[in-house]
């Protein structure tokens with residue numbers, strides 16, 4: 001059974017900082033946010049987790065395999081190198097959205113995101129090493145069918161983006177509502193969903209729903225493992241099987 005460890009990463013008091021002493025240049029904020037995301041992705045990825053940029057001021061990570069010490073080191077390293085600090089909430093649950101809700105609560109209980117005195121919270125529980133299993137994380141890697149032929153080579157870049165985002169919006173809402181899954185746009189035409197124990201029929205239903213609702217055709221490869229990196233790599237291999245044999249759903253286990 002899945003047991004997803006989710007970490008909410010929240011920049012402390014970021015809103016006020018962006019306008020103090022007066023509004024900061026937008027390009028500088030964009031640069032800060034993307035560099036911060038890159039650094040966190042490298043740190044978490046080197047420990048076999050995944051992190052998604054989400055809203056940039058709040059990022060969501062799958063951190064099975066990262067302990068309390070890893071989380072504390074991330075806070076220390078970012079605090080030493082950036083003009084902002086991070087609060088981290090961690091929780092584990094068979095349902096990814098429940099894990100995220102609990103991780104969020106542990107930060108919210110310590111104070112507001114815009115509270116100058118609430119800084120570098122590290123709260124919640126990590127999975128004990130002895131409780132980890134090879135089924136803890138289920139990752140589904142979705143991809144738009146022939147995005148290059150349908151959109152990239154046919155429409156202007158913005159209209160292509162609208163089509164891809166429509167597919168993303170419908171999928172993320174469906175997977176959240178029907179399954180408590182967390183789905184993230186990761187660039188190009190790719191969406192990665194962090195899922196509980198789902199079956200092939202669940203993925204067929206999700207793909208059918210998106211196609212019926214917004215006319216975007218998806219395929220998906222799914223993997224599971226003790227961490228996001230291994231589960232995600234299995235999902236990518238499964239997606240390659242879809243490409244080879246034309247199937248829409250492949251589970252790699």
Ligand SMILES: Nc1nc2c(ncn2[C@@H]2O[C@H](COP(=O)(O)OP(=O)(O)OP(=O)(O)O)[C@@H](O)[C@H]2O)c(=O)[nH]1
Pocket residue numbers: 143144145146147148149186187188189190236243
């Ligand atoms: N984040 C991420 N992006 C990817 C990955 N593979 C492809 N992309 C992005 O997706 C875009 C489209 O590539 P593909 O999905 O291979 O192309 P396609 O035209 O949809 O073709 P098929 O997937 O074979 O139907 C690329 O330009 C990349 O931006 C991946 O594994 N991860």
